[in-house]
């Protein structure tokens with residue numbers, strides 16, 4: 001576990017070094033060096049670590065010691081203070097960094113009004129898809145939340161004004177209560193949410209993380225299927241006396257959703273036989289604009305997951321062929 005080191009460090013002139021003191025980005029992207037895209041830098045860092053040129057803690061060095069200390073203290077003020085708290089003066093010593101899961105590019109399909117496929121349900125921010133393409137640029141999530149957050153608020157308010165309340169489907173409410181109760185019921189062989197989450201995190205990081213291939217993704221899918229069939233039916237919590245402010249119950253419900261999201265991610269990554277942005281497949285390392293300028297869109301049909309392709313709308317920027 002660690003803390004986030006802002007990309008501004010690279011922007012201000014920070015350099016990446018391996019354990020041998022080599023500025024390794026020259027082997028990966030001699031033109032852009034540390035200013036290459038975040039997916040390319042993450043892959044370079046991870047390759048250095050995996051090939052034994054990382055630090056003893058499994059990282060590489062990010063150094064600003066060659067920069068004017070005053071510039072570091074003013075332009076990278078938060079980083080400077082943050083590392084001082086950990087006993088490291090970054091004007092004198094390099095930082096140890098390693099890639100981490102940071103953002104989810106897939107999500108709910110929305111239109112320009114932030115409407116989803118469910119009438120009256122609006123979505124914005126990281127839970128949506130298509131705003132950032134295959135790789136979000138640094139800082140753009142903030143802009144996304146401001147632009148689409150404002151829009152969804154406005155369109156939702158407009159929609160609410162034009163609508164009247166619909167009768168509540170009590171059968172649906174009962175089914176949902178039953179589902180939640182089945183988790184909150186006392187079970188002798190229960191599996192607590194934290195156990196499933198820990199395993200899911202590890203499996204996803206190892207098999208659907210920076211470098212993917214068919215074998216790894218298939219093994220992630222096997223785990224997800226096992227989790228659905230064998231673990232989720234036993235999902236249980238310790239405090240079964242109350243539903244109110246029951247954090248573990250919330251965690252359990254989230255775990256079910258995490259498994260669903262992981263399944264969609266892994267299935268899509270298996271289907272997409274190319275590399276694009278943060279989706280990098282070692283068995284298909286090239287971007288294939290001829291065949292893959294399309295989105296993979298999932299939906300449920302009678303409880304079964306189905307997908308379709310939707311073409312990417314190309315406006316100003318034309319992708320290279």
Ligand SMILES: Cc1cc2nc3c(=O)[nH]c(=O)nc-3n(C[C@H](O)[C@H](O)[C@H](O)COP(=O)(O)OP(=O)(O)OC[C@H]3O[C@@H](n4cnc5c(N)ncnc54)[C@H](O)[C@@H]3O)c2cc1C
Nearest residue numbers: 004006101102103124125126127138139140141142143145
């Ligand atoms: C370490 C880190 C650093 C980052 N740094 C940057 C950066 O420098 N610049 C940048 O642009 N982006 C950055 N990002 C990305 C950015 O922070 C996120 O993409 C952004 O905060 C997402 O905002 P959001 O409102 O869509 O979702 P969230 O911030 O995740 O908000 C969702 C909210 O919904 C709540 N919620 C969930 N389920 C329920 C429920 N059932 N009922 C009610 N509430 C619920 C959650 O508690 C949460 O408060 C960073 C991300 C990480 C992880």
